[in-house]
Amino acid sequence: MAGGKERKSKHTAAAGQRFQGGIQFLKTKGQHILKNPLIVQSIVQKAGLKSTDIVLEIGPGTGNLTMKLLEVVKKVIAVELDPRMVLELQRRVQGTSYSSHLQVIQGDILKTQLPYFDVCVANIPYQISSPITFKLLSHRPIFRCAIIMFQREFAMRLVARPGDPLFCRLSVNTQLLARVSHLLKVGKNNFRPPPKVDSSVVRIEPKHPLPSVSFxxxxxxxxxxxxxxxxxxxxxxxxxxxxxxxxxxxxxxxxxxxxxxxxxxxxxxxxxxxxxxxxxxxxxxxxxxxxxxxxxxxxxxxxxxxxxxxxxxxxxxxxxxxxxxxxxxxxxxxxxxxxxxxxxxxxxx
Structure with missing residues (x-):
């Protein structure tokens, strides 16, 4: 009986990590897919997108956010590491009017040379939050803004001000290069599978011109x-x-x-x-x-x-x-x- 309960428990856990297409999400790779359509729509609205924009999406996953972005912008360039997710993205746009407006780059975002873009939208693996942030801020030409989902504590460090308990080196370095504001708190139950912590959406606007100081x-x-x-x-x-x-x-x-x-x-x-x-x-x-x-x-x-x-x-x-x-x-x-x-x-x- 104990063995039967254990098998049932494992089966239930595995099922909870799959979406309707049968793809198993890997927590070890930071794959937590945003499933709440209201939050997806809120992110798109808060990005302040224009019909002429080229959007860089980092970690599109199965494309829930990608499809909403394609409805309002000229082009989406999606950078995705997992080949299974790449195939799912391509499947979702196949035969639609959006297929010519989506470019998918399969690869590691930290090793990818980024193309021109106006706005970045990302739900990124939390373990690479810092290197992605500074890779974006070093990108030229300077983009208009980035709307990024971070682990909540990391997000609050980004926006922390002098005297705040979370004010740190990350706060100071980011705010030298950009204006950072908190947009939205996102509970962990809005993801599949749910992460262990809550998240936050942050807006990052690179300063232009940049301060005349060696970083x-x-x-x-x-x-x-x-x-x-x-x-x-x-x-x-x-x-x-x-x-x-x-x-x-x-x-x-x-x-x-x-x-x-x-x-x-x-x-x-x-x-x-x-x-x-x-x-x-x-x-x-x-x-x-x-x-x-x-x-x-x-x-x-x-x-x-x-x-x-x-x-x-x-x-x-x-x-x-x-x-x-x-x-x-x-x-x-x-x-x-x-x-x-x-x-x-x-x-x-």
Whole structure:
């Protein structure tokens, strides 16, 4: 009897993961198909679509959302990894007026070179939420907006503001590049099979023009600041690992600057330098071949305690020593990066 109950339970679970066409959804691949037509219609409406739009749909699954998109836009480009879903999509449009308006790309969205599109609509596997978000934000030309279904906690991190418990590095980095707003909460029972958590639909509008800052440089600083987001910046930048990381980049930048200065010297200057120009140890230390007193001063500056004092001095002068990352605004972080850069400190990996 126990075995019979077990077989029945397994059969019921398997049946609950199939839709009317007999395709079994794989939770391991993040396949949770949105089945509620009211929510599908709401997503289409909130996307603000135009009849001339080309829409990129990521993870169309069996095409419930795809068919609604095709009713209102010029073209849908659907990127789908699972060949079974690709066949189902093609089956649904076959013999209809929509067949010429749907392009299906079978492949991994993270490895696919994205074509031009005006709007992105996606119900994505939650485990790749972050890389998909930043892949979209790095896409050129800039698209109008993306309407994406995320796991609810991830979505709330995207829209979190300074002081919110979920405000984090993800919040800051995304909001540097885009305006993000929460549109709709979607309960887990609206999916087949239902996921373990609720979801949310978020609107992402890339900023145009983008802030004039290197994203790698920005992210390098933000990564350090959110090392312990509830500690003061003074406490974070006192940590040996943080200071070591900053000093390594500082020395590298100084070395590169010296190398560039050497290349600008004319032939006569190089001859005057003689053997000193081949002294790699001096170049590594960031020397600019001034008099020995200046060199000794610079050597003192590079000593561990003095280096820490210099870093903390920058924070103090900028009014950041007692501030916490969890409370800083985008403008605060931009100003912090600016004062560090102006002092010769850089954070790009």
């Amino acid at each position: 790698k440089e920005w992210d390098g600083l933000i990564r350090l600041c959110f090392n312990r987001k509830n500690k003061t910046l003074g406490a974070i930048f006192r940590q040996k690992t943080v200071l070591s990381s900053i000093e390594k980049r500082y020395r590298t930048h100084q070395s590169l600057q010296d190398s560039e200065q050497m290349q600008k010297l004319d032939g006569e200057d190089i001859v005057m330098l003689g053997d000193v120009s081949n002294d790699t140890s001096m170049a590594i230390e960031g020397c600019d071949y001034q008099d020995m007193d200046t060199l000794e001063d610079e050597a003192d500056l590079q000593a561990p305690s003095s280096f820490k004092d210099k870093v903390l001095g920058i924070l103090k002068e900028g009014g950041f020593e007692d501030k916490r990352s969890s409370k800083l605004t985008q403008d605060d972080f931009l100003r912090l990066l600016d004062i560090f850069n102006n002092a010769g400190f850089f954070f790009a990996s």
